[in-house]
Amino acid sequence: MPYYELYYHLVWSTKHRAPLLTAVIEPIIYQYMRHKAHSLEAIIHALNGIEDHVHMVVTIPPKLAVAKFIGQVKGVASTRFNKEHKEHPPFFWQTEYSAFSFDKKRLPYVIAYVNRQKEHHAQHELIPLLEKDGTEDQQQTIHEPMGIYLPNYDQWFKEMQAT
Numbered sequence: 001m002p003y004y005e006l007y008y009h010l011v012w013s014t015k016h017r018a019p020l021l022t023a024v025i026e027p028i029i030y031q032y033m034r035h036k037a038h039s040l041e042a043i044i045h046a047l048n049g050i051e052d053h054v055h056m057v058v059t060i061p062p063k064l065a066v067a068k069f070i071g072q073v074k075g076v077a078s079t080r081f082n083k084e085h086k087e088h089p090p091f092f093w094q095t096e097y098s099a100f101s102f103d104k105k106r107l108p109y110v111i112a113y114v115n116r117q118k119e120h121h122a123q124h125e126l127i128p129l130l131e132k133d134g135t136e137d138q139q140q141t142i143h144e145p146m147g148i149y150l151p152n153y154d155q156w157f158k159e160m161q162a163t
Contacts, residue, residue, distance in 0.1 A: 002062065007045075009100040009110050009130060010056045010070060015092035019051035025081070025088060029054075032077040040064060040072060045107065046114035050121050055114040055130075057107070066099050100130065 014020045021029060030047055037044050037058065046057040060069045074093045081091045102110060113120070113130065120126050 012097035013053040017052040036076040
């Protein structure tokens, strides 16, 4: 069995950013997404959002492309909801999405950001880059100074031995 530490922060929106993820619908959609992610051998670390978009912090096995994972999770959630809950208006997602990768040291911070989505939006305290849903025309990459990736060798070696 392969060993991997792959962490992604995924963001996608409802079709036309319609406020479809109500207090009634959100837990149903999230349950479908969790079930599908589990069947794909992914681990959801955090899942939250507001009425018109979703944030997911997830580990996806390397045998599965990120785009394929997102397509399957979104597809199953909306298809099952529309089939099993005809009393509600139809549910659709935007085709676009955003995907960010990050390292294990940042995992607790990204989980906290996602878990506090409703608070962040209510207080207008957002990280704009992490709110993108892929509908923007230009790609953007976070660039960090190279120096942060050049640790003291002895310190790095001790950290690696401790894991």
